[in-house]
Amino acid sequence: MGKNVKTTKKSNEKYMKIVDAAAKVFREKGYKEATLEDIANAVGMLKGSLYYYIDKKEDLLYSVVERPLNEMTENLRKIIQTNDSPTLKLEKALINHINGFERYQSELFVWISIEWFKAEFGGRIATLGDEIDHMFRQIISEGIEKNEFRRDLDPKLITFAIFGVFNYMQRWYSPNHGYTLQEISVQFNKFVLQGIMSKVLL
Template sequence: MKSNARKSGAAPAGRRNREAEILQAALAIFAEKGYAAASIQDVADAVGVLKGSVYHYIDSKEDLLFQIFENAHGDAELMMRELEALDVDPVERLRAYLERGVANTLQNLELQSLYFRDWRYLTGERRAKLVERRRQYDRYLRDLIAAAYKFKGLQGTVNQRFVSSFVIGGTNWVADWYRPDGKDSPAEVAKSYAQLALAAVLGVAEPAAAARPR
């Protein structure tokens, strides 16, 4: 969306629908061809509009990539707010976060593949914003892990940056092999991956008292 359009506040419904349509088509095309090989013309062709109409909503191909990711970040933030509202102990909150995160990945396989393959094509301010978002997610996960350790009277024996990166990598990996038409139900996959991640997190911790200065 161009900045003047962004400032316009309540855009007409037709405009919003067309924009959503363009973002959806761009996601499918970028995911399939790869961002580098895809063009605005491909997106225009898929939506059935002239190239100039696409530029009415976005500034550039890079802006299109960025807007796709921005939409996804909104969903992730909604999930975080829902988690905060859950009336469960910190270990179960961590488990719920992991399970929902995987379920979310399974529902957005194209987006996930595109994100992890092509996010580095973003430059300048857009890239900085995305890197900052990733830092926020990482911090959020590390806070959930710290709360779970505290609740269980544990302390980590491994650098906590490594723990969160391992968990993020392990759970994101479902996008590498999962096929919606395969035999594994999304619920079973999400539950199992959350179990694996929780086992890793809790398995590299020891009773907090053990390392207290005597």
């Protein structure tokens, strides 16, 4: 089947159900251990029918992580383009991160996990989140320049620290832990902002 035909198939409802099922299966079993048969069973179809939509398992991996990361990137791009202060931009950027997690918990768990496989899958998948990283650094650099954030900070390292705090939620978060995502967002935002804001503004 031609590539263009499969691209068209990817826009329909059945394909999105396959992607949703793949996200859950990849999270539960791990990408390497999950099989196309597992995904087909989760959707209620024959394994061979998946090839109507994809060529290989990696195609589903890309689709799983592409949707949330593209959405979060677009939201963050809009935040960057406003005339808000760097502090407000960072607050909104952190909320965008939590909102993405709320909408796409399984998908983002898979994304965090496949970081281990960058060398195997190459640039197309591995660099999907690079623009998010770049824009966070941009906000922090702007905050330092405007004296809203501490001048002794390294934007690259601080961005790594922020992602370490927020992305690790993929490992431990459960509604059964007794914390709402709103409560987590408020606490995490305070933690980040109090750690980086200039004493002049505190």
